[in-house]
């Protein structure tokens with residue numbers, strides 16, 4: 039059965055442009071509940087580790103540089119079938135291909151500066167949530 043939580047990050051481009059509130063409001067309107075949140079400035083080590091799965095990709099250096107360029111906002115969100123629901127709500131990686139009304143269509147500039155991250159599986163949602171939040175912070179009422 040699909041899980042009911044997932045991990046998102048409002049990335050430095052959107053956070054720095056004061057779009058975090060609008061993005062979270064949009065996700066709340068789409069039925070997501072915020073279960074955990076923080077603002078942090080990732081170190082190179084943290085960003086490199088978080089995106090280690092992409093380390094062989096040509097855009098890895100650019101991705102780590104971007105994710106450490108300013109503060110970002112990781113959040114754990116809850117909704118039925120959370121992983122798929124969030125990926126639907128944020129739209130395609132490339133904003134030019136993102137559907138109308140999605141976060142990336144509204145707020146992303148490019149494939150690299152694309153406003154928001156979302157976990158791509160329940161397994162990664164659990165791993166990525168533990169990356170940013172303690173077990174205590176993930177003990178939801």
Ligand code: CMP
Pocket residue numbers: 092097100101131149150151152154155156
């Ligand atoms: P995200 O959902 O955070 O997961 C991996 C990230 O890699 C992705 O969003 C993009 O920000 C980034 N990415 C993927 N493809 C490219 C690309 N072609 N050029 C730059 N960044 C990319």
